[in-house]
Amino acid sequence: MSDSTNTKKEIPAQYDPSQVEDKWYQYWMDNNYFHSTPDEREPFTVVIPPPNVTGVLHMGHMLNNTIQDVLVRKARMQGYNACWVPGTDHASIATEAKVVRKLREKGVTKKDLTRDEFMEHAWEWTHEHGGIILEQLKKLGASCDWDRTTFTMDEKYSESVIDTFIDLFNKGKIYRGARMINWDPAAKTALSDEEVIHKEVNSKLYHVRYKIVDSDEYVTIATTRPETILGDTAVCINPDDERYTHLHGKKAIVPLVNREIPIILDDYVDMEFGTGCLKVTPAHDLNDYDLGQRHNLETINMMNADGTVSEEGELYIGMDRFDVRKQISKDLDEAGNLVEVEDYKNKVGYSERTDAVIEPRLSLQWWVAMKELSEPALENVMNDNIQFHPEKFKNTYRHWMENVRDWCISRQLWWGHRIPAYYYGEGDDDFVVAKTLKEAVKAAKEKSGNKKLTAGDLKQEEDVLDTWFSSWLWPISVFDGFYKKDEVDYYYPTNDLVTAPEIMFFWVARMIIAGYEYRGELPFKNVYYTGIVRDKQGRKMSKSLGNSPDPLELISQYGADGIRMGMLFATPAGNDLPFDSKLCEQGSKFSNKIWNAFRFLSMNMEEDVEYNPTTEIDSENLVDRWMMSRIHQTIKEVEEDFQNYKLNDALKKVYSLIWDDFCDWYIELAKPANYGDKFDNERLNVALGMFEQLMKLLHPFMPFISEEIWQHIDERSSEEALCISDWPEFDDSKINTEDVTLFESMQGMISALRNIRSEMGVSPKKDIEVLIKTSNAQKIEENEWILRKLQVLKSLFIATDLKKPKACASALVGNDEIYVQMFDLVDVDKEIERIQKEIQRVEGFLKGVNGKLNNSNFVDNAPEAVVQNERNKKRDGEANLEKLKEQLKDFQ
Known part of the structure; x- marks a missing residue:
């Protein structure tokens, strides 16, 4: 703070965010306040959950990044070396789908291009659209270290992904095998279990008759996917089901295709469910696949990658699966095999990325063996080395980790990190894993014993790695942690991760696994789970529903501070936010309230007068002592809320301190006695000093208006910007609980008098006769000017013991009694x-x-x-x- 003479900057009558926000963000950027390099300070590190590179800002991003910014700004003011690393994810499925769509609009299909040609289009798309969302985050006020912006397809980052694959393969943690996977027929790629969203839908249940070979008997089987009949290779019954004992060892005939299949016995079948008979399609159902393995059944893959029937299906070849479902129902009916069709509700898996209905499919893929890898990640969350906020999510995490399945990491796409496996023969094991083609040739020669192999004899795996296989390295790789130690040793582990609970397993769990595998320690100390932003009907906001407002339009209308305050005000950690634009309006009104309060103070500042804002207060003034006590009480309570990740509670306390205590009470009581008189310098310096403290407390939540006012209060150098100023420290000596109690008692008396006037229809300008019975008469008398300043009084009598007068209105304030004489006020x-x-x-x-x-x-x-x-x-x-x-x- 400088001691310069005030030049009285012109304060606009209205607060206009559009004139403030871009100005101060550019100022922060120009002065490099957000950049971090290792030094002697303790670091405070946050890594952004990387949004899709071609994405745009939505309401979920707004909430998540506002919370991160609040944590980072506070830490920066507390003297930590705050480092918030931004970046984007290459998003294999989503980005490739957008590129394919763009090419289709030009009349070009993916199959018309070589892999290299397609990658050129993908990079062109990424360079054109990538990073838009990061620029939008600047509008929100995000104080990221933009010099550290990372992309998961950056050269060094990509190298760490490939090296991790090779390392895990060499450790036996990655393997290649044919297993049941979730198949997305729209994207034509495998998905992990976590990328499948199950929705309850209105379906049909088809009851179909299967004839028993060499018999006139039939068994009836119910299915919601009659098209998969084409891949049936057995009928299964429970060996203890006496209804079907006579069918043991017999065969059934698959309707329409007339294939004879065995009737197998397995206690997997629930005798009480349906007819107790189950059709088995090993290539198209996970449980059926397990049955097929146990009973050595034939596997018929009756569906192509695009969801059409393959030649193995024999009938309806080339037809779409849903068209087949309609047609096979008619054909089964005509053949006399369809018993009935009933309405049925069931849960169906959909692709998170394309919203296509998932098909379980037997496929040769690459897998990470998860059980052993995940053990430290489970242990260190359950023992609170890594803390979840709110804690309730630990149970969900534990359930998933205790039942973790191997992770399918291969995707049948071109955009992404290509798997470093090279094939040199036709056998399932005729491949090597290597970083370069040269290394692969050498390894293939050694493995095969064929010294004549050349680079031309090897073919690299076409598949790319699951996007999450790169993002699970995020807290390490953003600091080039696999190849350099200086920065990762300083910034890692990070402090707080702010994310959504729906990616707890996609990302959070896997980052923890990678942290213990490659750093031997946790990747972050705290995980703050945000809720989902929903509309007034409780629906998740999405583009497809058209229920999500444009965040940039909201910022334009209400200001970034208004949006930040409105969203934080209504969302405790882990709880969903029912979004309403009134929240933003409330934030905007708060900005105006703050602005008007400061404008009032600034109007009392005279040119060529030296002002020195101070928190050293007049010990004789109860109002100053009360306000300073309230500031330090709030500092203490806000700190406790931050430690417990109750940011909305912290904001509410700051809001109440500014709006209620300072604006509605302190300023009113600090005003000069006569209208039009100016504050004396001492009173104004105290008011300005307190306002500085309030702006410090407000800054993490509403950075723009707080910086604007801070810069208006006094002349500042670039080293004195609010965003790098000191966070207010709690000082117990500044809290006088007796003063707080006394003033709150007098607040109650004033409120009681206002209520009596309202109830009795007495004008606020009408003078009244007031009597107060209180055990604290001396203190009230010493400060009766407070009552007189906020109430028009003809007389005021304060006593420890007095009898209740006749014809009066009364109120009880704690143990004190307030009486207002009514003789001259009403009949x-x-x-x-x-x-x-x-x-x-x-x-x-x-x-x-x-x-x-x-x-x-x-x-x-x-x-x-x-x-x-x-x-x-x-x-x-x-x-x-x-x-x-x-x-x-x-x-x-």
């Missing part, structure tokens, strides 16, 4: 008459209500809501009656 006799009539009316009302509630027929037979409504009427009526009787006593 006492008429007021008594009015109260008596109102008592009679309320008594009559209650008589009717009690009549209903005493009627057993009504209570027993009326809807519970109706009965409860009458009980509520009785409760409110009795409270009103008691109040009226007290008022009557006041006038008698």
